[in-house]
Amino acid sequence: MDFALSEEQKQVQELITQFIAKDYPFDVREKLVKSEDGFSKEFWKTFGEFGLLAMPFSEGDGGFNGGPVDLMVILEAFGTGLIVEPYIPNIVLSGHLISKLGNDDQKKEILPKLLSGELQMSFAFTEPQSRFDLNDVTTTAKLDGDNYIVDGYKAVVMNGPASDKIIVSCRTSGGQLDEDGISLLIIDKDSKGLSSRDYSNVDGSKASEITLENVSVPKTNLIGDEGKSFKTISQVIDLATLAISAEAVGIMQKMNELTLEYTKTREQFGQTLSKFQALQHRMVDTFMVHEQTKSLLLMAAAKLNDNASDASKSISALKFQIGSAAKLIGEESIQLHGGMGVTEEMSIGHYFKRLTTIRTIFGNSDYHLKRYSSL
CATH class of the missing domain: 1.10.540.10 (Acyl-CoA dehydrogenase/oxidase, N-terminal domain)
Known part of the structure; x- marks a missing residue:
């Protein structure tokens, strides 16, 4: 290959x-x-x-x-x-x-x-009780003539504050955990009955909590067949997981570069930090972990590109690795910078915040380990 x-x-x-x-x-x-x-x-x-x-x-x-x-x-x-x-x-x-x-x-x-x-635009698919389970949907959409009446609540809607339109996953039939019965509706952000609470995440990104109360949506805003959207949602979330994992690999690379550069200039006990063998070992460890993670990223991208039968399994393997690698590289980078690493003035702390946030987006390591074993 x-x-x-x-x-x-x-x-x-x-x-x-x-x-x-x-x-x-x-x-x-x-x-x-x-x-x-x-x-x-x-x-x-x-x-x-x-x-x-x-x-x-x-x-x-x-x-x-x-x-x-x-x-x-x-x-x-x-x-x-x-x-x-x-x-x-x-x-x-x-x-x-x-x-x-x-x-x-x-x-x-x-x-x-x-x-x-x-x-x-943004995609509102997470609910407070659902954690990372895409099939756990309580937001309802009931057809009334030529309109759907939508009621429910969506959490952590990325890009919610700036969105003009929001794609919302709703339950049009079935029980709370059923895969069948999930539909997608395009809803204008300024629709009557839709309210949002906007906020900043720890990494600086913006998100919203969306409340839908008796929101009337034309049935022409339905995407795809009613009640049959779960499979496509899963495929798109897998693609998004690959994308955010790629971002994490880029962040890890930059954190390693910034840390290596810092240890070559910061002096302690009359010599630069990079001269200490114990610290050299730690930097080699973070370099190797980044390379291993990038290898998994390439494999997952290739499998997803080829629509391989085990593509979803490779995505979960990748996201599990992202979680553990992000913890190691993030913590070592801050440790080697010392107190300076968490100040607002130094970029390394901001890379750390984003990398830490990515660990839980689209599923944390525990979730993907369980998913991997079930696929």
């Missing part, structure tokens, strides 16, 4: 690297995190002009026929620069749900605006 990137993928990688070096230094990122939106809409449209937003979609949907490997390349590069623009909520989650389940009218209305950076 050839794990080498194509020339086009190398060019995308280089494009993002140059953008980070020129336009996205750490101080710019910090200003964006503290802004109302939490990211730059100007930079988001720039990504659209670069073709990054359209990359993982088919030509029929206005994209460039990219796949999971291309997505991996983009998100890994984003991780090195700690990019806060909401690529996963918009493109990986919302965009792929529309691409896979949307009818021609829905695609024509939404995808061009989404891929140009004009439209902001």
Whole structure:
């Protein structure tokens, strides 16, 4: 199996690297995190002009026929620069749900605006009681004439504050834990009866708690067949898990680089920290763990790209490894920096916060170990 990137993928990688070096230094990122939106809409449209937003979609949907490997390349590069623009909520989650389940009218209305950076979307699928189980849905949608009446609550909706439209998983039939009976509806953020409580996460990203009370949604806003969305939701979450794992691998790489650079300049007992053999061993350990994790990432991306029968199992293996590797690399990086590592002024602490947050998004290590053993 050839794990080498194509020339086009190398060019995308280089494009993002140059953008980070020129336009996205750490101080710019910090200003964006503290802004109302939490990211730059100007930079988001720039990504659209670069073709990054359209990359993982088919030509029929206005994209460039990219796949999971291309997505991996983009998100890994984003991780090195700690990019806060909401690529996963918009493109990986919302965009792929529309691409896979949307009818021609829905695609024509939404995808061009989404891929140009004009439209902001999010996917509301988590509920307080569901933890990481995608089938645990209590939000209901009952058909009343030409409209669905939606009632329920969604938690940790990534990019919720900036969203114009939200895709909501609802139960149209069956019991709380049934896989059958889950449907997807596109709901405008300003719909009557929809309220949100917006907040910042520890890593600086924005999210919302969404409450839906007697929200009327036209049945034309249903994506796919009623009650048959669970399989597609699972596939898209697997893709998103690959994407956020790629971001984590990029973050680990950067944390190792920053830590190595710091130990080469910080002096203690008359010599730099990098001269101490015990610390050299610890840095070698974090380097090896990053390389092992990247190998799993490449395998999972290849299996997902080929629609292999064990693709989902490889995704859970990857996310389990991300959890343990993130803990080791994150903690060692902060330890080797000392107290400076957790100050606002140093970027290493912000990489640590994002990496720690990623450990639980789309399932933590315990969840994916259990899922791996069941597949």
